[in-house]
Amino acid sequence: MRSSLRMLGGVAALSVAWTTLSGAQATHVVRLIADPAKQEYRFEPVALVVRPNDVVVFQVASGAPHSVVFEGAGLSPGVRGAINTAMPNRSGDLSSPLLTASGAEYRIVVPQLPAGAYPFYCLPHRAYDMRGQLTIK
Numbered sequence: 001m002r003s004s005l006r007m008l009g010g011v012a013a014l015s016v017a018w019t020t021l022s023g024a025q026a027t028h029v030v031r032l033i034a035d036p037a038k039q040e041y042r043f044e045p046v047a048l049v050v051r052p053n054d055v056v057v058f059q060v061a062s063g064a065p066h067s068v069v070f071e072g073a074g075l076s077p078g079v080r081g082a083i084n085t086a087m088p089n090r091s092g093d094l095s096s097p098l099l100t101a102s103g104a105e106y107r108i109v110v111p112q113l114p115a116g117a118y119p120f121y122c123l124p125h126r127a128y129d130m131r132g133q134l135t136i137k
């Protein structure tokens with residue numbers, strides 16, 4: 001009993017050390033919303049300030065299908081590669097798969113990128129100006 005308690009303490013200490021080393025990792029939820037009746041097509045929040053290693057969860061709230069496509073203009077090859085690597089199950093360059101189900105989630109761990117603004121849009125609702133932006137600190 002005494003030794004298992006001591007072990008638990010060790011695990012807790014280890015996880016605190018890890019958190020300190022890696023920096024606090026925050027999780028941000030961005031809801032994807034489309035309501036044709038109201039002419040509403042948006043990411044909510046529309047802009048987000050994040051740090052490398054934070055998690056961004058894009059969550060389909062209504063009006064699927066949606067997607068997340070980062071703007072490629074002006075990105076260096078290294079930055080483009082880092083974003084592509086961070087995006088699971090890509091459907092193309094800088095593009096998430098189509099998120100077809102209500103409640104579907106698409107998770108990205110923010111890669112080590114230069115500070116700055118990284119705009120993105122939803123491909124199915126591009127004509128409706130469904131856009132958002134990650135700002136990396």
Ligand SMILES: [Cu+2]
Nearest residue numbers: 066122125130
């Ligand atoms: Cu959309």
